[in-house]
Amino acid sequence: MAEIEGGKLAVLFDIDGTLVDSVYAHVAAWHEALAEVDLTVPHWEIHRRIGMDGSLLVDELLDIAGVAADAPGRSDLADAASSGHTEAYLRRAESLTILPGGREVVVRAKELGYVVVLATSAPEDELQILRDLLDVEDHIDAVTSGEDVETAKPDATVVKIAVERAGVSASNAVMVGDATWDAIAATKVGVRSVAVLTGGIGGDALRGAGAKRVFQDARHLADDLAKTVDGLCASPGSRR
Numbered sequence: 001m002a003e004i005e006g007g008k009l010a011v012l013f014d015i016d017g018t019l020v021d022s023v024y025a026h027v028a029a030w031h032e033a034l035a036e037v038d039l040t041v042p043h044w045e046i047h048r049r050i051g052m053d054g055s056l057l058v059d060e061l062l063d064i065a066g067v068a069a070d071a072p073g074r075s076d077l078a079d080a081a082s083s084g085h086t087e088a089y090l091r092r093a094e095s096l097t098i099l100p101g102g103r104e105v106v107v108r109a110k111e112l113g114y115v116v117v118l119a120t121s122a123p124e125d126e127l128q129i130l131r132d133l134l135d136v137e138d139h140i141d142a143v144t145s146g147e148d149v150e151t152a153k154p155d156a157t158v159v160k161i162a163v164e165r166a167g168v169s170a171s172n173a174v175m176v177g178d179a180t181w182d183a184i185a186a187t188k189v190g191v192r193s194v195a196v197l198t199g200g201i202g203g204d205a206l207r208g209a210g211a212k213r214v215f216q217d218a219r220h221l222a223d224d225l226a227k228t229v230d231g232l233c234a235s236p237g238s239r240r
Contacts (some may be wrong), residue, residue: 009233010115010166010173011225012159012191015130016051016122017199018177019218022130024200025092026050030061033084035180036064037077040066047200051179053121053152058082067224072232086123094152099198101219103136110139114229118143119162119175135217153181156188163191174229177223180209180235192232196221 017023030046030219041064049057058078067074109116116139122128123146131137142165149157163173175186178199186193187210195211196218197203213228215221221228 007172008115008168009113009229010163010168011109011229012117012119012162012166012173012175012186013106013109014051014175014177014179014182015118015120015127015134017099017112017188018176018182018196019098019099019134021097023047023050023196023198024180026095027088029088029092029110030081032088033081034061034065036084037080038214039067039081041065051153051177051199054082055151055157059087060147078229085171086126089126090129096129096133098133099196100217101222103134105218105222105225106134107139108225109229111231112115112226115142115166116140117162117166119158120144121146121149121158130165138233141229154184154188156185159185159191160189163189174232176218180205181211183211186210194221194228194232 013019016026027043027046029052030042031039031041034041041061045064049060058081062078067077106116118140121144122130127145144158144165146160148161152158159175163170166173170190171194173191175182175191175193177183177193178196179201183193183206184194193211194213195206197216198217206214212232
């Protein structure tokens with residue numbers, strides 16, 4: 001088990017856009033779902049919100065589409081769009097692929113002795129698809145899902161639960177994600193954040209949200225994982 005003076009270390013991995021190339025499938029699914037209820041939102045507006053809590057996301061998309069906050073039937077539109085997104089995304093499931101280094105970085109984390117947690121708020125049906133695709137079950141110690149939280153990122157609850165399941169202090173954990181929401185949520189609970197560019201969010205935005213390091217993809221992170229995690233965690237010293 002990798003440790004420093006403060007105890008054992010953990011790496012918390014977001015999945016969508018970090019390990020699996022699924023962000024744009026979500027964008028397309030939301031665009032299709034909104035169109036089915038006669039609403040139009042530009043793809044870029046959807047994209048910048050992927051990874052955000054679903055209820056907050058759809059609420060913001062309805063605002064952009066011009067649906068007034070007090071409009072009759074707004075809640076029905078939100079429910080229909082959410083259901084439509086799920087159906088449209090699941091239809092795209094077979095097109096999902098692992099991002100460069102998506103499997104290798106998880107394996108590498110385990111080889112280095114870190115506690116490995118898949119820290120996501122994806123619904124169970126979506127999460128199972130992602131886990132089957134990744135095929136890293138022998139290399140993970142814990143998992144979170146949408147069943148664990150009422151509100152997803154940027155709310156910090158899912159990161160807090162991931163840290164608790166890892167059995168480490170927040171200062172001895174590193175969150176790896178692709179979205180600003182990952183960095184914001186991690187920072188709220190004192191977890192260092194590392195970002196990859198594979199979700200389509202720029203490095204400046206990720207750093208501005210709190211990411212301490214930004215890598216091109218999970219493969220580049222895997223090559224520098226020990227230095228990155230040990231360097232960011234509290235009281236860095238000789239691993240034992």
